[in-house]
Amino acid sequence: EVQLVESGGGLVQSGGSLRLSCAASGFTFSDRWMDWVRQAPGKRLEWVANIRGDGSERYYVDSVKGRFTISRDNAKNSLYLQMNSLRSEDTAVYYCTRALEVWGQGILVTVSS
């Protein structure tokens, strides 16, 4: 069974940093693109970033470019999202997904101003 479990969320002050992790199991992690998607309260879902299976390609939505970094450790079957210079508008539930097909349960990030 494919499982994606996010961790690392919480409350952080504006301008601070947070690192989200996603533990993957049930599939060959290194073969698959992985994405982060977020949903702010009352807003539509927003795709954040993705990374190719071997880590050779990464893409970001403009609103996080230069602040967020997606990475992966295929030896640990883990996906990461390093979030720096956080803003109140980054407050959202963050989802780890396998190629937008299978989704984790989500983790809340709250940025206080």
Place this chain on the structure above:
Amino acid sequence: DIQMTQAPSSLSASVGDRVTITCRASQAITNDLGWYQQKPGKAPKRLIYGANNLESGVPSRFRGSGSGTEFTLTISSLQPEDFATYLCLQWHYYPRTFGGGTKVEIK
């Protein structure tokens, strides 16, 4: 960015009704579109990929159609467990973009 416009934003329907939701892309995206179901407090669940391919385990009452810029999700006979929000997503271009959602409520 590609704008995904869903209609209607909400609808009321009864069990057994046929429901149709549309999604329009601001540019042609071939068939690189998925439909998702989201219930409150839960992650989205993909129902349809490639515009018209049913995910394994999803009931056959869900059907996707369309290509280019116009797409449709049809639920042939609404069941109690289908009351939820439905979203479309395009993955033809970066950034990937979602529709605003259609909330299906009980009449």
